[in-house]
Amino acid sequence: MASTIFKVALKLAPINSAIFTRAYRAVKRNNLYSRISPLGDPNLSLAPVLDQWVQEGKKVNVSELQRIIRDLRARRRFKHALQVSEWMSSNVLPFSVGESAVRLDLIGKVHGLEAAETYFNSLNDEDKIDKVYGALLSCYVREGLVDKSLAHLQKMKELGFASTALNYNDLMCLYSHTGQFEKIPDVLLDMKENGVSPDNFSYRICMNAYGAISDISSMEHILEEMENQPYLTMDWLTYSTVASVYVKADLKEKALIYLKKCEEKVSKDAVGYNHLISLYATLGNKDEMMRLWGLQKRNSKKQMNRDYITMLGSLVKIGELEESEKLFKEWDSSCQTYDFRVPNVLLIGFSQRGLIEKAEAMLRDIVKKGKTPTPNSWAIVAAGYLDKQNMEKAFECIKEALAVHEENKQWRPKPSLISGILSWLGDNRDADEVEAFVVSLINKVPETREMYLALRNAYMRSGKEIDQLLESMKADNITEN
Numbered sequence: 001m002a003s004t005i006f007k008v009a010l011k012l013a014p015i016n017s018a019i020f021t022r023a024y025r026a027v028k029r030n031n032l033y034s035r036i037s038p039l040g041d042p043n044l045s046l047a048p049v050l051d052q053w054v055q056e057g058k059k060v061n062v063s064e065l066q067r068i069i070r071d072l073r074a075r076r077r078f079k080h081a082l083q084v085s086e087w088m089s090s091n092v093l094p095f096s097v098g099e100s101a102v103r104l105d106l107i108g109k110v111h112g113l114e115a116a117e118t119y120f121n122s123l124n125d126e127d128k129i130d131k132v133y134g135a136l137l138s139c140y141v142r143e144g145l146v147d148k149s150l151a152h153l154q155k156m157k158e159l160g161f162a163s164t165a166l167n168y169n170d171l172m173c174l175y176s177h178t179g180q181f182e183k184i185p186d187v188l189l190d191m192k193e194n195g196v197s198p199d200n201f202s203y204r205i206c207m208n209a210y211g212a213i214s215d216i217s218s219m220e221h222i223l224e225e226m227e228n229q230p231y232l233t234m235d236w237l238t239y240s241t242v243a244s245v246y247v248k249a250d251l252k253e254k255a256l257i258y259l260k261k262c263e264e265k266v267s268k269d270a271v272g273y274n275h276l277i278s279l280y281a282t283l284g285n286k287d288e289m290m291r292l293w294g295l296q297k298r299n300s301k302k303q304m305n306r307d308y309i310t311m312l313g314s315l316v317k318i319g320e321l322e323e324s325e326k327l328f329k330e331w332d333s334s335c336q337t338y339d340f341r342v343p344n345v346l347l348i349g350f351s352q353r354g355l356i357e358k359a360e361a362m363l364r365d366i367v368k369k370g371k372t373p374t375p376n377s378w379a380i381v382a383a384g385y386l387d388k389q390n391m392e393k394a395f396e397c398i399k400e401a402l403a404v405h406e407e408n409k410q411w412r413p414k415p416s417l418i419s420g421i422l423s424w425l426g427d428n429r430d431a432d433e434v435e436a437f438v439v440s441l442i443n444k445v446p447e448t449r450e451m452y453l454a455l456r457n458a459y460m461r462s463g464k465e466i467d468q469l470l471e472s473m474k475a476d477n478i479t480e481n
Contacts, residue, residue, distance in 0.1 A: 042080065065088055082103070097131075164196065165198055173205065182209075211248060240279070243279055263276060276288075277314050309339075356387075431455070431458040431462040
């Protein structure tokens with residue numbers, strides 16, 4: 001950055017070898033997975049762990065490495081999964097063509113589309129099997145590239161590789177994400193015309209598409225077709241999808257019919273109960289919410305944080321704040337892992353109803369108990385004060401958020417929140433305080449015009465020279481009004 005105010009050294013801290021050694025020793029176990037699993041920091045390389053395993057004279061089991069890669073992918077640790085995959089090939093271990101598809105998918109997620117295409121093009125033609133083509137299609141879909149996705153799927157058809165529902169489902173997901181719902185039924189038709197049987201997900205996404213364009217009769221036709229497919233088993237997710245469409249269309253009687261069908265299929269699935277509770281909350285039906293919550297507690301060995309998040313959010317949605325406070329206390333007294341997403345639900349509920357002082361008091365009470373909130377928890381309260389134009393408190397709370405940012409480096413404050421506070425600071429606080437706040441934003445938000453304007457206004461009120469600041473604005477291509 002050009003300005004002296006913005007010239008903060010942006011250095012990636014090298015991995016501390018002593019910390020790595022302690023972490024490694026702490027997780028040293030008799031199997032490779034138990035050594036790798038706890039090392040969640042994406043900046044830690046897994047190669048030394050794998051190398052050490054070999055140096056200890058232990059055998060490397062290819063099937064175990066494959067299982068580790070699957071687990072890391074499921075936990076969204078894509079960078080580590082790619083490292084294990086690359087270590088396999090660099091150590092001349094058996095590497096099947098199918099694993100190339102996994103490698104390509106991971107490269108796309110870690111290094112981007114261009115790297116994925118480069119890897120694809122580096123493969124021999126005989127190694128470019130259907131799964132590899134499918135992995136590249138998923139990369140195009142993930143990037144939202146409709147034309148490339150269509151061209152690639154056409155190539156797959158010509159090669160006889162578009163033989164599974166997954167490929168067509170990818171394209172339907174792409175149309176869904178880009179808001180082109182009207183094109184999704186045509187993909188389902190194309191799938192069937194090409195001899196590919198739709199799966200449950202194919203039908204669900206098509207029903208969702210009809211719901212999005214308010215074509216209820218076509219959604220019902222698709223549901224009837226699905227129910228008549230002998231190779232498919234109707235599940236709770238499908239009936240939940242149908243009920244959701246009816247809820248959004250304000251067809252409550254039909255929604256209730258399919259909510260009951262959904263419940264019949266849920267069995268002991270906690271996620272299914274969460275879906276049901278959320279839908280009944282949308283209908284404002286507290287009695288059914290509480291009944292299902294009771295069933296979930298009886299049928300599940302224990303409630304997960306996500307279950308409390310769903311129930312708390314549903315109670316907040318229907319305005320049952322007292323009931324939600326009771327439930328939060330139940331969770332607070334029994335939780336084993338303090339997940340701040342749970343209290344955040346209440347913080348948002350209080351804030352939306354103008355009870356921002358109560359939200360702050362709740363958060364500070366949690367701090368007194370020795371818990372360190374996430375930056376987002378403080379940002380929720382700061383945004384609530386901003387809405388009430390209590391800028392002093394908004395500024396105080398956003399500083400709390402930035403102070404705990406080091407514990408959660410993925411957090412990014414909302415631009416509107418930062419912009420509002422910057423505007424107030426520029427008009428009300430001295431230059432040193434504005435400078436300190438702007439510096440605290442480095443690496444957390446993109447550099448904006450509002451930062452410079454806040455500094456300029458503060459400098460002008462303080463009688464400080466602004467020539468250097470204006471030069472910096474010019475160097476950063478930020479025009480002054």
